[in-house]
Amino acid sequence: MFEHTVEKLLQENIYSRYRDEYQMLVTNKHGVEQENVEVNIDASTIQFLISLKVDCTSLPEYIQPVENDHTIWYNPLSPRLEQVLGNSRNMVLPEYKKDMILVDYVALVLKMIDNRIGIVADHFKMKKIYIMSLTAVRNRDIIEYDTETYNKAVFMYNVNDYYCLVTVNIGVKFPQEKPSVQLSSIYCQEGKQCTETLDKYPYNPTHRPDDNIDNLLQFLNEAVLKFKNHKH
Template sequence: MVEIFSNNDHILSNFPICLRKTVEELCLRSKISFRSIDLTDITINSIRSNNRDALDNFHFILNVPYAGKNLKWEIIFDPENFDFAPDFDFNDDEFLSYFDIDTITDNVPSWKNWNLKNPNALSQVLSEFLCLYKQHQVRKLHLENIYSRYSDEYKVLIDDKNGIDEENIEVIVDGGSIHFLIRINVDCSSLPEYVQPIIYKGNNLSEHTLYNQGDDFAHLKVSVSKLDGSRSNYSIQLSPRLEQVIGNFKLSFADVPKDGTLTELVSRVSKTLESHLEQIVDHHKMKKIYITHLAAVCFENIIEYDSQYFSKAAFLQNVDDYNCLVTITIGTKFPLEKPSVSLSSIYCSEAKSCSKLLDTYPYNPEFKPEVNIEYLLEYLQDVIQDFQNHKH
Protein backbone atom coordinates (compact mmCIF):
# COMPACT_ATOMS: atom_id res chain seq x y z
CA MET A 1 0.00 0.00 0.00
CA VAL A 2 1.40 3.40 -0.97
CA GLU A 3 1.79 5.67 2.02
CA ILE A 4 0.74 9.27 1.56
CA PHE A 5 1.68 11.96 4.08
CA SER A 6 -1.14 14.40 4.87
CA ASN A 7 -0.67 18.11 4.42
CA ASN A 8 -0.58 20.63 7.20
CA ASP A 9 -0.07 24.35 7.64
CA HIS A 10 3.67 23.90 7.21
CA ILE A 11 3.44 22.01 3.93
CA LEU A 12 5.97 24.30 2.25
CA SER A 13 8.68 23.02 4.59
CA ASN A 14 8.21 19.57 3.03
CA PHE A 15 9.39 20.81 -0.34
CA PRO A 16 12.95 21.30 -1.54
CA ILE A 17 14.06 24.87 -1.00
CA CYS A 18 14.40 25.44 -4.74
CA LEU A 19 10.69 24.61 -5.26
CA ARG A 20 9.09 26.45 -2.34
CA LYS A 21 8.60 29.72 -4.18
CA THR A 22 7.07 27.86 -7.13
CA VAL A 23 4.67 25.91 -4.90
CA GLU A 24 3.78 29.04 -2.94
CA GLU A 25 2.99 30.90 -6.16
CA LEU A 26 0.90 27.97 -7.40
CA CYS A 27 -1.23 27.76 -4.24
CA LEU A 28 -1.49 31.36 -3.10
CA ARG A 29 -1.48 33.52 -6.21
CA SER A 30 -2.40 31.39 -9.22
CA LYS A 31 -5.62 30.00 -10.63
CA ILE A 32 -5.45 26.76 -12.58
CA SER A 33 -9.12 26.20 -13.31
CA PHE A 34 -12.20 27.92 -11.89
CA ARG A 35 -10.56 27.92 -8.49
CA SER A 36 -7.03 27.86 -7.12
CA ILE A 37 -5.11 24.86 -5.87
CA ASP A 38 -4.76 24.99 -2.10
CA LEU A 39 -1.78 23.84 -0.04
CA THR A 40 -4.00 21.08 1.32
CA ASP A 41 -4.52 19.83 -2.25
CA ILE A 42 -0.91 18.63 -2.32
CA THR A 43 0.41 15.40 -0.80
CA ILE A 44 3.86 13.83 -0.88
CA ASN A 45 4.37 10.21 -1.84
CA SER A 46 6.98 8.78 0.50
CA ILE A 47 7.44 5.47 -1.38
CA ARG A 48 8.36 7.16 -4.67
CA SER A 49 10.64 9.49 -2.71
CA ASN A 50 12.42 6.42 -1.25
CA ASN A 51 12.18 7.86 2.28
CA ARG A 52 14.66 10.56 1.43
CA ASP A 53 15.13 13.64 3.57
CA ALA A 54 12.12 15.97 3.46
CA LEU A 55 14.17 18.63 1.70
CA ASP A 56 14.77 16.15 -1.15
CA ASN A 57 11.12 15.22 -1.76
CA PHE A 58 10.59 15.14 -5.51
CA HIS A 59 7.24 13.36 -6.09
CA PHE A 60 4.01 15.23 -5.40
CA ILE A 61 0.34 14.39 -5.91
CA LEU A 62 -2.02 17.26 -6.73
CA ASN A 63 -5.78 17.34 -6.46
CA VAL A 64 -6.48 19.53 -9.48
CA PRO A 65 -10.02 20.98 -9.33
CA TYR A 66 -11.85 20.51 -12.61
CA ALA A 67 -15.56 20.20 -13.49
CA GLY A 68 -16.47 19.79 -9.84
CA LYS A 69 -14.12 16.83 -9.41
CA ASN A 70 -10.52 16.43 -8.28
CA LEU A 71 -8.02 15.08 -10.82
CA LYS A 72 -5.14 13.29 -9.11
CA TRP A 73 -2.13 14.38 -11.10
CA GLU A 74 1.35 13.32 -10.07
CA ILE A 75 4.43 15.49 -10.57
CA ILE A 76 7.79 13.74 -10.52
CA PHE A 77 11.06 15.68 -10.59
CA ASP A 78 14.54 14.33 -11.22
CA PRO A 79 15.86 14.13 -7.63
CA GLU A 80 19.37 14.82 -8.87
CA ASN A 81 18.52 17.95 -10.81
CA PHE A 82 15.37 20.05 -10.32
CA ASP A 83 16.39 22.23 -13.25
CA PHE A 84 14.91 19.56 -15.52
CA ALA A 85 11.20 19.82 -16.25
CA PRO A 86 9.12 17.37 -14.17
CA ASP A 87 7.38 14.30 -15.54
CA PHE A 88 3.60 13.98 -15.14
CA ASP A 89 1.40 10.97 -14.42
CA PHE A 90 -2.21 11.96 -15.12
CA ASN A 91 -3.69 8.64 -13.95
CA ASP A 92 -5.76 8.56 -17.13
CA ASP A 93 -4.83 6.05 -19.83
CA GLU A 94 -6.84 7.88 -22.49
CA PHE A 95 -5.43 11.34 -21.89
CA LEU A 96 -2.50 12.18 -24.16
CA SER A 97 -3.12 9.05 -26.24
CA TYR A 98 -5.02 11.35 -28.63
CA PHE A 99 -2.07 13.74 -28.97
CA ASP A 100 1.32 13.35 -30.58
CA ILE A 101 4.47 14.95 -29.21
CA ASP A 102 4.21 17.93 -31.56
CA THR A 103 0.67 18.71 -30.36
CA ILE A 104 1.80 18.52 -26.74
CA THR A 105 4.80 20.76 -27.45
CA ASP A 106 2.59 23.31 -29.19
CA ASN A 107 -0.02 23.33 -26.43
CA VAL A 108 2.30 23.10 -23.41
CA PRO A 109 5.22 25.39 -24.31
CA SER A 110 6.02 26.08 -20.63
CA TRP A 111 6.95 22.42 -20.20
CA LYS A 112 9.49 22.54 -23.00
CA ASN A 113 10.77 25.94 -21.79
CA TRP A 114 10.86 24.97 -18.10
CA ASN A 115 12.73 27.53 -16.00
CA LEU A 116 13.09 26.74 -12.29
CA LYS A 117 13.88 30.38 -11.53
CA ASN A 118 10.44 31.43 -12.75
CA PRO A 119 8.05 31.18 -9.74
CA ASN A 120 5.12 30.78 -12.15
CA ALA A 121 6.71 27.85 -13.98
CA LEU A 122 4.64 25.09 -12.37
CA SER A 123 1.32 26.95 -12.49
CA GLN A 124 1.86 27.76 -16.18
CA VAL A 125 2.61 24.13 -17.07
CA LEU A 126 -0.42 22.91 -15.12
CA SER A 127 -2.72 25.49 -16.75
CA GLU A 128 -1.58 24.46 -20.22
CA PHE A 129 -1.97 20.75 -19.49
CA LEU A 130 -5.44 21.39 -18.08
CA CYS A 131 -6.44 23.21 -21.28
CA LEU A 132 -5.24 20.18 -23.24
CA TYR A 133 -7.18 17.91 -20.88
CA LYS A 134 -10.32 19.94 -21.51
CA GLN A 135 -9.82 19.59 -25.27
CA HIS A 136 -9.64 15.83 -24.74
CA GLN A 137 -12.89 15.77 -22.72
CA VAL A 138 -14.79 17.98 -25.19
CA ARG A 139 -13.60 15.78 -28.05
CA LYS A 140 -14.94 12.68 -26.28
CA LEU A 141 -18.27 14.45 -25.73
CA HIS A 142 -18.59 15.22 -29.44
CA LEU A 143 -17.17 12.04 -30.96
CA GLU A 144 -18.95 9.31 -28.98
CA ASN A 145 -22.55 8.78 -30.11
CA ILE A 146 -23.91 7.92 -26.66
CA TYR A 147 -23.29 11.54 -25.63
CA SER A 148 -24.93 13.09 -28.70
CA ARG A 149 -27.78 14.77 -26.77
CA TYR A 150 -25.40 16.60 -24.47
CA SER A 151 -22.97 17.28 -27.28
CA ASP A 152 -25.75 19.19 -29.04
CA GLU A 153 -26.74 20.97 -25.83
CA TYR A 154 -23.11 21.96 -25.23
CA LYS A 155 -22.90 23.48 -28.72
CA VAL A 156 -26.10 25.46 -28.13
CA LEU A 157 -24.88 26.59 -24.72
CA ILE A 158 -21.65 28.09 -26.10
CA ASP A 159 -23.42 29.76 -29.00
CA ASP A 160 -22.81 33.52 -28.96
CA LYS A 161 -26.52 34.26 -28.58
CA ASN A 162 -26.61 32.45 -25.24
CA GLY A 163 -23.80 34.48 -23.72
CA ILE A 164 -21.78 31.55 -22.31
CA ASP A 165 -18.12 31.55 -23.29
CA GLU A 166 -16.57 28.13 -23.79
CA GLU A 167 -13.89 29.12 -21.29
CA ASN A 168 -16.66 29.39 -18.67
CA ILE A 169 -17.59 25.72 -18.98
CA GLU A 170 -15.67 22.69 -17.75
CA VAL A 171 -16.78 19.21 -18.80
CA ILE A 172 -15.61 15.73 -17.96
CA VAL A 173 -16.92 12.53 -19.55
CA ASP A 174 -16.56 9.61 -17.15
CA GLY A 175 -17.84 6.30 -18.43
CA GLY A 176 -21.60 6.58 -18.75
CA SER A 177 -21.85 9.91 -16.91
CA ILE A 178 -21.07 13.54 -17.70
CA HIS A 179 -20.17 16.37 -15.34
CA PHE A 180 -20.45 20.04 -16.24
CA LEU A 181 -19.25 23.00 -14.20
CA ILE A 182 -20.63 26.26 -15.58
CA ARG A 183 -19.61 29.71 -14.45
CA ILE A 184 -22.73 31.85 -13.96
CA ASN A 185 -22.34 35.54 -14.73
CA VAL A 186 -23.37 37.56 -11.64
CA ASP A 187 -22.86 41.24 -10.87
CA CYS A 188 -21.31 41.58 -7.39
CA SER A 189 -20.11 45.18 -7.73
CA SER A 190 -22.77 46.59 -5.37
CA LEU A 191 -22.72 43.83 -2.77
CA PRO A 192 -21.41 44.50 0.75
CA GLU A 193 -17.84 43.44 1.46
CA TYR A 194 -16.94 40.04 2.85
CA VAL A 195 -16.16 40.33 6.57
CA GLN A 196 -13.74 37.88 8.09
CA PRO A 197 -14.99 36.50 11.42
CA ILE A 198 -13.19 37.65 14.58
CA ILE A 199 -9.98 35.69 15.07
CA TYR A 200 -8.33 35.11 18.43
CA LYS A 201 -4.54 35.31 18.44
CA GLY A 202 -3.29 34.25 21.84
CA ASN A 203 -4.64 36.76 24.34
CA ASN A 204 -5.12 39.41 21.67
CA LEU A 205 -8.32 39.88 19.74
CA SER A 206 -7.82 41.02 16.17
CA GLU A 207 -10.44 43.35 14.75
CA HIS A 208 -12.76 42.54 11.86
CA THR A 209 -10.92 42.65 8.58
CA LEU A 210 -12.62 43.46 5.30
CA TYR A 211 -11.49 41.26 2.46
CA ASN A 212 -12.70 39.03 -0.32
CA GLN A 213 -11.09 35.63 -0.76
CA GLY A 214 -10.25 35.90 -4.43
CA ASP A 215 -12.78 36.64 -7.15
CA ASP A 216 -16.51 36.34 -6.62
CA PHE A 217 -18.07 33.41 -8.42
CA ALA A 218 -21.19 31.32 -8.83
CA HIS A 219 -20.68 27.89 -10.39
CA LEU A 220 -23.48 25.58 -11.46
CA LYS A 221 -22.55 21.90 -11.22
CA VAL A 222 -24.54 19.45 -13.33
CA SER A 223 -23.92 15.71 -12.99
CA VAL A 224 -25.71 13.49 -15.48
CA SER A 225 -25.66 9.85 -14.33
CA LYS A 226 -28.22 8.60 -16.89
CA LEU A 227 -27.77 9.85 -20.41
CA ASP A 228 -31.53 9.93 -21.11
CA GLY A 229 -31.70 12.79 -18.60
CA SER A 230 -33.81 10.83 -16.10
CA ARG A 231 -31.18 11.09 -13.37
CA SER A 232 -29.28 14.34 -12.99
CA ASN A 233 -28.01 16.20 -9.94
CA TYR A 234 -27.62 19.96 -9.66
CA SER A 235 -25.82 22.12 -7.13
CA ILE A 236 -24.50 25.66 -6.88
CA GLN A 237 -21.04 26.64 -5.62
CA LEU A 238 -20.62 30.20 -4.33
CA SER A 239 -17.64 32.34 -3.35
CA PRO A 240 -17.28 33.28 0.35
CA ARG A 241 -18.81 36.74 -0.16
CA LEU A 242 -21.84 35.35 -2.00
CA GLU A 243 -22.24 32.64 0.64
CA GLN A 244 -22.18 35.32 3.33
CA VAL A 245 -24.59 37.82 1.77
CA ILE A 246 -27.02 35.19 0.48
CA GLY A 247 -27.12 33.44 3.85
CA ASN A 248 -29.58 30.56 4.06
CA PHE A 249 -30.95 31.12 0.57
CA LYS A 250 -30.98 27.89 -1.44
CA LEU A 251 -31.64 27.43 -5.12
CA SER A 252 -34.45 24.93 -5.65
CA PHE A 253 -34.05 22.42 -8.47
CA ALA A 254 -37.18 20.47 -7.55
CA ASP A 255 -39.18 21.87 -10.46
CA VAL A 256 -36.44 21.45 -13.09
CA PRO A 257 -38.05 19.38 -15.90
CA LYS A 258 -36.37 16.09 -16.78
CA ASP A 259 -36.25 17.08 -20.44
CA GLY A 260 -34.90 20.55 -19.71
CA THR A 261 -31.77 21.59 -21.58
CA LEU A 262 -28.52 22.97 -20.19
CA THR A 263 -29.35 26.36 -21.70
CA GLU A 264 -32.74 26.44 -19.96
CA LEU A 265 -31.17 25.39 -16.68
CA VAL A 266 -28.44 28.05 -16.85
CA SER A 267 -31.03 30.68 -17.75
CA ARG A 268 -33.25 29.71 -14.80
CA VAL A 269 -30.38 29.69 -12.31
CA SER A 270 -29.00 33.00 -13.63
CA LYS A 271 -32.36 34.77 -13.37
CA THR A 272 -33.02 33.40 -9.87
CA LEU A 273 -29.60 34.44 -8.61
CA GLU A 274 -29.82 37.84 -10.29
CA SER A 275 -33.24 38.52 -8.77
CA HIS A 276 -32.12 37.51 -5.28
CA LEU A 277 -28.92 39.55 -5.48
CA GLU A 278 -30.90 42.59 -6.62
CA GLN A 279 -33.04 42.25 -3.49
CA ILE A 280 -29.91 42.03 -1.34
CA VAL A 281 -28.38 45.08 -3.01
CA ASP A 282 -31.59 47.09 -2.54
CA HIS A 283 -31.82 45.97 1.08
CA HIS A 284 -28.20 46.94 1.76
CA LYS A 285 -28.66 50.29 -0.01
CA MET A 286 -31.76 51.16 2.04
CA LYS A 287 -30.04 50.17 5.31
CA LYS A 288 -27.04 52.31 4.41
CA ILE A 289 -29.23 55.34 3.65
CA TYR A 290 -31.16 54.90 6.91
CA ILE A 291 -28.14 54.44 9.20
CA THR A 292 -25.94 57.11 7.60
CA HIS A 293 -28.77 59.66 7.69
CA LEU A 294 -29.44 58.81 11.33
CA ALA A 295 -25.72 59.21 12.13
CA ALA A 296 -25.68 62.60 10.34
CA VAL A 297 -28.77 63.91 12.14
CA CYS A 298 -27.56 62.68 15.55
CA PHE A 299 -23.87 63.32 14.91
CA GLU A 300 -23.36 65.10 18.26
CA ASN A 301 -24.84 62.21 20.23
CA ILE A 302 -23.98 59.14 18.17
CA ILE A 303 -22.24 56.44 20.23
CA GLU A 304 -21.59 53.87 17.51
CA TYR A 305 -22.99 52.59 14.25
CA ASP A 306 -22.29 49.66 11.94
CA SER A 307 -20.38 51.07 8.99
CA GLN A 308 -19.96 47.66 7.32
CA TYR A 309 -23.45 46.18 7.14
CA PHE A 310 -25.40 49.21 8.40
CA SER A 311 -27.54 47.02 10.63
CA LYS A 312 -27.24 48.83 13.96
CA ALA A 313 -26.75 52.26 15.55
CA ALA A 314 -26.79 53.64 19.09
CA PHE A 315 -27.05 57.27 20.21
CA LEU A 316 -27.87 59.31 23.31
CA GLN A 317 -31.11 61.22 23.32
CA ASN A 318 -31.42 64.02 25.88
CA VAL A 319 -34.86 65.14 27.07
CA ASP A 320 -35.00 67.70 29.91
CA ASP A 321 -31.47 66.82 31.08
CA TYR A 322 -32.29 63.11 31.08
CA ASN A 323 -29.99 61.00 28.88
CA CYS A 324 -31.35 57.81 27.40
CA LEU A 325 -29.52 55.36 25.14
CA VAL A 326 -31.45 54.58 21.97
CA THR A 327 -30.46 51.44 20.06
CA ILE A 328 -31.77 50.80 16.55
CA THR A 329 -31.38 47.40 14.89
CA ILE A 330 -32.39 46.73 11.29
CA GLY A 331 -33.65 43.25 10.43
CA THR A 332 -33.59 41.21 7.25
CA LYS A 333 -37.07 42.34 6.11
CA PHE A 334 -36.30 46.07 6.14
CA PRO A 335 -37.75 48.36 4.79
CA LEU A 336 -41.03 46.43 4.80
CA GLU A 337 -40.49 45.68 8.47
CA LYS A 338 -39.72 48.58 10.81
CA PRO A 339 -36.36 48.61 12.65
CA SER A 340 -36.25 47.44 16.25
CA VAL A 341 -35.90 50.41 18.64
CA SER A 342 -35.08 50.03 22.32
CA LEU A 343 -34.43 52.48 25.17
CA SER A 344 -32.05 51.83 28.03
CA SER A 345 -30.78 53.86 30.96
CA ILE A 346 -28.95 53.48 34.26
CA TYR A 347 -30.77 56.49 35.70
CA CYS A 348 -33.59 54.72 37.46
CA SER A 349 -35.26 55.73 40.75
CA GLU A 350 -34.64 52.23 42.02
CA ALA A 351 -30.99 52.23 40.88
CA LYS A 352 -31.55 49.55 38.28
CA SER A 353 -30.51 49.31 34.68
CA CYS A 354 -33.75 49.51 32.71
CA SER A 355 -34.71 48.96 29.11
CA LYS A 356 -37.84 49.15 26.99
CA LEU A 357 -38.65 47.97 23.49
CA LEU A 358 -40.70 50.41 21.44
CA ASP A 359 -43.35 48.72 19.30
CA THR A 360 -45.74 51.52 18.39
CA TYR A 361 -43.50 54.27 17.03
CA PRO A 362 -44.65 55.73 13.69
CA TYR A 363 -43.20 54.11 10.59
CA ASN A 364 -44.29 53.76 6.98
CA PRO A 365 -42.26 51.56 4.59
CA GLU A 366 -43.35 53.72 1.67
CA PHE A 367 -41.76 56.85 3.17
CA LYS A 368 -38.15 57.83 2.58
CA PRO A 369 -35.76 56.85 5.42
CA GLU A 370 -35.16 60.49 6.39
CA VAL A 371 -38.92 61.02 6.88
CA ASN A 372 -39.26 57.94 9.08
CA ILE A 373 -36.23 59.04 11.12
CA GLU A 374 -37.77 62.49 11.63
CA TYR A 375 -41.01 60.91 12.91
CA LEU A 376 -39.03 58.59 15.20
CA LEU A 377 -37.02 61.42 16.77
CA GLU A 378 -40.20 63.40 17.41
CA TYR A 379 -41.82 60.36 18.98
CA LEU A 380 -38.80 59.82 21.25
CA GLN A 381 -39.32 63.22 22.93
CA ASP A 382 -42.56 62.04 24.51
CA VAL A 383 -41.77 58.39 25.12
CA ILE A 384 -38.47 59.15 26.85
CA GLN A 385 -40.26 61.39 29.34
CA ASP A 386 -42.56 58.50 30.16
CA PHE A 387 -39.58 56.17 30.37
CA GLN A 388 -37.86 58.51 32.82
CA ASN A 389 -40.82 58.42 35.17
CA HIS A 390 -41.58 54.72 34.89
CA LYS A 391 -42.26 52.59 37.95
CA HIS A 392 -41.25 49.01 38.59
Protein backbone atom coordinates in the same frame (compact mmCIF):
# COMPACT_ATOMS: atom_id res chain seq x y z
CA MET B 1 -15.13 6.85 -12.10
CA PHE B 2 -15.79 10.00 -14.10
CA GLU B 3 -13.66 10.70 -17.12
CA HIS B 4 -12.86 14.42 -17.35
CA THR B 5 -13.13 14.97 -21.06
CA VAL B 6 -14.93 17.13 -23.56
CA GLU B 7 -13.52 15.07 -26.43
CA LYS B 8 -15.51 12.00 -25.39
CA LEU B 9 -18.69 14.06 -25.48
CA LEU B 10 -17.88 15.50 -28.90
CA GLN B 11 -16.76 12.29 -30.57
CA GLU B 12 -19.14 9.55 -29.43
CA ASN B 13 -22.59 9.48 -31.04
CA ILE B 14 -24.39 8.22 -27.94
CA TYR B 15 -23.90 11.68 -26.46
CA SER B 16 -25.19 13.52 -29.55
CA ARG B 17 -28.00 15.35 -27.75
CA TYR B 18 -25.73 16.60 -25.00
CA ARG B 19 -22.99 17.40 -27.51
CA ASP B 20 -25.39 19.72 -29.33
CA GLU B 21 -26.44 21.35 -26.06
CA TYR B 22 -22.82 21.79 -25.02
CA GLN B 23 -21.91 23.42 -28.32
CA MET B 24 -24.93 25.69 -28.10
CA LEU B 25 -23.96 26.68 -24.57
CA VAL B 26 -20.39 27.66 -25.42
CA THR B 27 -21.25 29.43 -28.69
CA ASN B 28 -24.50 31.17 -27.75
CA LYS B 29 -24.04 34.88 -27.07
CA HIS B 30 -25.83 34.42 -23.75
CA GLY B 31 -23.84 31.30 -22.88
CA VAL B 32 -20.49 30.84 -21.16
CA GLU B 33 -16.88 30.62 -22.25
CA GLN B 34 -15.65 27.15 -23.18
CA GLU B 35 -12.92 27.24 -20.54
CA ASN B 36 -15.62 27.73 -17.89
CA VAL B 37 -17.35 24.43 -18.68
CA GLU B 38 -16.07 21.07 -17.49
CA VAL B 39 -17.65 17.81 -18.63
CA ASN B 40 -17.52 14.63 -16.55
CA ILE B 41 -18.69 11.34 -18.08
CA ASP B 42 -19.05 7.82 -16.78
CA ALA B 43 -21.03 4.84 -18.06
CA SER B 44 -24.45 6.25 -17.15
CA THR B 45 -24.01 9.88 -16.13
CA ILE B 46 -22.94 13.16 -17.66
CA GLN B 47 -22.12 16.12 -15.45
CA PHE B 48 -21.66 19.68 -16.63
CA LEU B 49 -19.68 21.79 -14.16
CA ILE B 50 -20.26 25.39 -15.21
CA SER B 51 -18.57 28.46 -13.78
CA LEU B 52 -20.96 31.40 -14.06
CA LYS B 53 -19.96 35.05 -14.17
CA VAL B 54 -22.09 37.05 -11.77
CA ASP B 55 -22.07 40.84 -11.37
CA CYS B 56 -21.50 41.51 -7.67
CA THR B 57 -20.76 45.24 -7.91
CA SER B 58 -24.04 46.19 -6.23
CA LEU B 59 -23.45 43.93 -3.22
CA PRO B 60 -21.98 45.10 0.10
CA GLU B 61 -18.31 44.40 0.61
CA TYR B 62 -17.33 40.98 1.89
CA ILE B 63 -16.82 40.91 5.66
CA GLN B 64 -14.30 38.33 6.84
CA PRO B 65 -16.09 36.12 9.40
CA VAL B 66 -14.54 35.28 12.75
CA GLU B 67 -12.95 31.83 12.66
CA ASN B 68 -14.44 29.64 15.38
CA ASP B 69 -13.32 26.20 14.22
CA HIS B 70 -11.05 24.49 11.71
CA THR B 71 -13.75 22.89 9.55
CA ILE B 72 -13.33 23.41 5.82
CA TRP B 73 -16.42 23.25 3.62
CA TYR B 74 -16.41 23.01 -0.14
CA ASN B 75 -18.64 25.73 -1.53
CA PRO B 76 -18.85 26.58 -5.23
CA LEU B 77 -20.02 30.10 -4.37
CA SER B 78 -17.50 32.87 -3.87
CA PRO B 79 -17.18 34.10 -0.25
CA ARG B 80 -18.93 37.36 -1.15
CA LEU B 81 -21.88 35.58 -2.76
CA GLU B 82 -22.08 33.03 0.03
CA GLN B 83 -22.30 35.79 2.62
CA VAL B 84 -25.33 37.41 1.01
CA LEU B 85 -27.00 34.43 -0.68
CA GLY B 86 -26.31 31.74 1.90
CA ASN B 87 -24.42 28.47 1.64
CA SER B 88 -24.89 26.70 -1.69
CA ARG B 89 -25.96 23.55 0.17
CA ASN B 90 -29.13 25.42 1.14
CA MET B 91 -29.74 27.04 -2.24
CA VAL B 92 -32.77 25.70 -4.08
CA LEU B 93 -32.08 25.68 -7.81
CA PRO B 94 -34.82 25.79 -10.47
CA GLU B 95 -36.13 22.43 -11.64
CA TYR B 96 -34.35 21.04 -14.68
CA LYS B 97 -37.24 19.84 -16.83
CA LYS B 98 -36.89 17.17 -19.49
CA ASP B 99 -37.82 19.49 -22.34
CA MET B 100 -35.28 22.14 -21.31
CA ILE B 101 -31.98 22.69 -23.05
CA LEU B 102 -28.81 23.44 -21.16
CA VAL B 103 -28.37 27.03 -22.30
CA ASP B 104 -31.91 27.91 -21.19
CA TYR B 105 -31.38 26.30 -17.82
CA VAL B 106 -28.14 28.21 -17.27
CA ALA B 107 -29.98 31.44 -18.14
CA LEU B 108 -32.70 30.51 -15.61
CA VAL B 109 -30.14 29.94 -12.85
CA LEU B 110 -28.41 33.23 -13.66
CA LYS B 111 -31.74 35.05 -13.52
CA MET B 112 -32.49 33.53 -10.12
CA ILE B 113 -29.10 34.63 -8.77
CA ASP B 114 -29.43 38.11 -10.30
CA ASN B 115 -32.87 38.53 -8.74
CA ARG B 116 -31.54 37.50 -5.35
CA ILE B 117 -28.59 39.88 -5.69
CA GLY B 118 -31.02 42.68 -6.57
CA ILE B 119 -33.06 42.03 -3.43
CA VAL B 120 -29.96 41.95 -1.21
CA ALA B 121 -28.51 45.07 -2.86
CA ASP B 122 -31.76 47.02 -2.46
CA HIS B 123 -32.03 45.97 1.18
CA PHE B 124 -28.45 47.07 1.86
CA LYS B 125 -29.02 50.39 0.08
CA MET B 126 -32.17 51.13 2.09
CA LYS B 127 -30.42 50.28 5.37
CA LYS B 128 -27.51 52.55 4.51
CA ILE B 129 -29.81 55.45 3.60
CA TYR B 130 -31.74 55.06 6.87
CA ILE B 131 -28.68 54.81 9.13
CA MET B 132 -26.83 57.63 7.39
CA SER B 133 -29.93 59.85 7.56
CA LEU B 134 -30.25 59.09 11.26
CA THR B 135 -26.60 59.88 11.94
CA ALA B 136 -26.91 63.14 9.99
CA VAL B 137 -29.89 64.26 12.09
CA ARG B 138 -28.37 63.18 15.43
CA ASN B 139 -24.79 63.94 14.45
CA ARG B 140 -23.52 65.24 17.81
CA ASP B 141 -25.34 62.58 19.80
CA ILE B 142 -24.18 59.49 17.92
CA ILE B 143 -22.34 56.99 20.14
CA GLU B 144 -21.71 54.37 17.48
CA TYR B 145 -23.08 53.09 14.20
CA ASP B 146 -22.36 50.16 11.91
CA THR B 147 -20.45 51.26 8.80
CA GLU B 148 -20.13 47.76 7.32
CA THR B 149 -23.65 46.30 7.29
CA TYR B 150 -25.60 49.39 8.45
CA ASN B 151 -27.65 47.26 10.82
CA LYS B 152 -27.31 49.39 13.94
CA ALA B 153 -26.94 52.87 15.38
CA VAL B 154 -26.76 54.07 18.99
CA PHE B 155 -27.27 57.68 20.03
CA MET B 156 -27.89 59.72 23.16
CA TYR B 157 -31.27 61.38 23.56
CA ASN B 158 -32.07 64.18 25.99
CA VAL B 159 -35.48 65.33 27.19
CA ASN B 160 -35.59 67.93 29.98
CA ASP B 161 -32.00 67.09 31.01
CA TYR B 162 -32.76 63.38 31.25
CA TYR B 163 -30.40 61.38 29.04
CA CYS B 164 -30.79 57.85 27.78
CA LEU B 165 -29.31 55.69 25.07
CA VAL B 166 -31.40 54.85 22.01
CA THR B 167 -30.39 51.73 20.06
CA VAL B 168 -31.81 51.25 16.57
CA ASN B 169 -31.45 47.81 14.96
CA ILE B 170 -32.51 47.06 11.38
CA GLY B 171 -33.75 43.55 10.60
CA VAL B 172 -33.75 41.41 7.47
CA LYS B 173 -37.31 42.44 6.51
CA PHE B 174 -36.60 46.18 6.46
CA PRO B 175 -38.08 48.42 5.10
CA GLN B 176 -41.33 46.42 5.19
CA GLU B 177 -40.82 45.96 8.94
CA LYS B 178 -39.81 48.86 11.16
CA PRO B 179 -36.41 48.90 12.89
CA SER B 180 -36.39 47.80 16.52
CA VAL B 181 -35.82 50.67 18.96
CA GLN B 182 -34.66 50.22 22.54
CA LEU B 183 -34.17 52.76 25.33
CA SER B 184 -31.40 52.15 27.88
CA SER B 185 -30.93 54.12 31.08
CA ILE B 186 -27.49 55.52 31.93
CA TYR B 187 -28.52 56.17 35.54
CA CYS B 188 -29.28 52.66 36.78
CA GLN B 189 -27.07 51.12 39.42
CA GLU B 190 -24.16 48.99 38.29
CA GLY B 191 -25.28 45.46 37.56
CA LYS B 192 -28.83 46.50 36.67
CA GLN B 193 -29.94 46.73 33.07
CA CYS B 194 -32.83 49.13 32.63
CA THR B 195 -34.20 48.95 29.10
CA GLU B 196 -37.47 49.31 27.25
CA THR B 197 -38.33 48.30 23.68
CA LEU B 198 -40.55 50.72 21.76
CA ASP B 199 -42.98 48.78 19.59
CA LYS B 200 -45.63 51.39 18.88
CA TYR B 201 -43.69 54.28 17.40
CA PRO B 202 -45.09 55.52 14.04
CA TYR B 203 -43.57 54.02 10.92
CA ASN B 204 -44.69 53.68 7.32
CA PRO B 205 -42.60 51.62 4.84
CA THR B 206 -43.84 53.77 1.94
CA HIS B 207 -42.52 57.00 3.49
CA ARG B 208 -39.08 58.47 2.94
CA PRO B 209 -36.47 57.51 5.57
CA ASP B 210 -36.22 61.16 6.68
CA ASP B 211 -39.96 61.26 7.40
CA ASN B 212 -39.87 58.01 9.38
CA ILE B 213 -36.88 59.25 11.37
CA ASP B 214 -38.62 62.56 12.15
CA ASN B 215 -41.67 60.63 13.37
CA LEU B 216 -39.47 58.42 15.54
CA LEU B 217 -37.70 61.39 17.13
CA GLN B 218 -41.00 63.11 17.88
CA PHE B 219 -42.26 59.91 19.48
CA LEU B 220 -39.10 59.72 21.61
CA ASN B 221 -39.92 63.00 23.37
CA GLU B 222 -42.86 61.45 25.19
CA ALA B 223 -41.43 57.93 25.37
CA VAL B 224 -38.24 59.07 27.10
CA LEU B 225 -40.20 61.06 29.70
CA LYS B 226 -42.22 57.95 30.52
CA PHE B 227 -39.06 55.87 30.61
CA LYS B 228 -37.52 58.34 33.06
CA ASN B 229 -40.01 57.23 35.69
CA HIS B 230 -39.54 53.50 35.16
CA LYS B 231 -39.38 51.28 38.22
CA HIS B 232 -36.29 49.24 39.08
